Amino acid sequence: MKEIIKLDNIKRDFRVGDETVHALRGVSFTIHEGEFVTIMGTSGSGKSTLLNTLGCLDTPTSGEYYLDGVSVRTMGKNARATLRNRKIGFVFQSYNLLPKTTAVENVELPLMYNPNYSAAKRKEKAVNALIAVGLGDRLEHKSNQMSGGQMQRVAIARALVNDPAVILADEATGNLDTRTSFEILVLFQKLHAEGRTIIFVTHNPEISGYSSRNITLRDGHVTSDMVNTNVLDAAEVLARLPKNDD
Numbered sequence: 001m002k003e004i005i006k007l008d009n010i011k012r013d014f015r016v017g018d019e020t021v022h023a024l025r026g027v028s029f030t031i032h033e034g035e036f037v038t039i040m041g042t043s044g045s046g047k048s049t050l051l052n053t054l055g056c057l058d059t060p061t062s063g064e065y066y067l068d069g070v071s072v073r074t075m076g077k078n079a080r081a082t083l084r085n086r087k088i089g090f091v092f093q094s095y096n097l098l099p100k101t102t103a104v105e106n107v108e109l110p111l112m113y114n115p116n117y118s119a120a121k122r123k124e125k126a127v128n129a130l131i132a133v134g135l136g137d138r139l140e141h142k143s144n145q146m147s148g149g150q151m152q153r154v155a156i157a158r159a160l161v162n163d164p165a166v167i168l169a170d171e172a173t174g175n176l177d178t179r180t181s182f183e184i185l186v187l188f189q190k191l192h193a194e195g196r197t198i199i200f201v202t203h204n205p206e207i208s209g210y211s212s213r214n215i216t217l218r219d220g221h222v223t224s225d226m227v228n229t230n231v232l233d234a235a236e237v238l239a240r241l242p243k244n245d246d
């Protein structure tokens with residue numbers, strides 16, 4: 001399988017006053033196309049810094065990062081922004097949708113930066129992405145008219161719409177109740193089964209059981225990196241959970 005992400009000895013220091021915080025102390029791993037990886041670790045272990053690095057939102061102090069074969073370090077700011085827009089779909093804990101804006105409009109947003117798409121094509125792609133996450137009947141709903149789970153589905157559709165090389169999720173179920181979390185996990189497992197590459201950052205070790213590989217961070221180091229040979233089925237667990245309105 002193709003290498004989508006290759007990190008080689010990534011370090012990230014932050015200066016805070018006259019102290020240096022070593023958020024990442026030499027992280028190396030390779031992620032191949034089609035993997036569903038959870039990155040775990042307690043608060044402060046470096047998860048968000050790592051995800052920001054993978055998402056080209058933050059620049060490492062040293063080390064090499066190759067995204068889909070391209071060295072990110074050597075790129076200029078504009079090239080990096082384009083790479084980010086085309087290659088990466090982000091899903092955040094807080095959804096980050098535009099308020100008072102419809103699902104379709106939110107999902108169309110990443111396509112606005114691509115001059116190859118007409119307005120009609122943008123809409124078509126947004127509608128298809130929303131259908132793929134189970135929101136075909138909520139296309140014109142505004143963000144403030146939706147539940148947390150629905151908003152997160154819109155965010156996932158927005159992450160998918162550019163057909164990215166990798167989907168990066170930071171605590172994507174962190175604001176959701178148990179049942180809704182499992183509904184979102186079912187969706188991530190479906191996307192994985194369809195061949196998507198997913199990196200899911202979480203402080204919740206339970207989530208790791210549903211992904212195919214588990215990386216653990218501690219104090220900016222990778223302390224374990226394991227293939228999960230017994231991937232649990234989120235749909236099975238969901239079927240046994242009580243309904244929210246029971």
Ligand SMILES: Nc1ncnc2c1ncn2[C@@H]1O[C@H](COP(=O)(O)OP(=O)(O)O)[C@@H](O)[C@H]1O
Pocket residue numbers: 014015016021022023041042043044045046047048049050
């Ligand atoms: N912008 C920043 N400035 C200073 N320190 C930071 C910054 N971002 C993160 N850190 C520090 O780096 C370490 C790792 O943080 P973070 O990546 O947010 O961990 P996690 O997401 O696992 O909770 C922490 O000690 C945090 O305080």
Ligand SMILES: [Mg+2]
Pocket residue numbers: 047048049
């Ligand atoms: Mg974090």
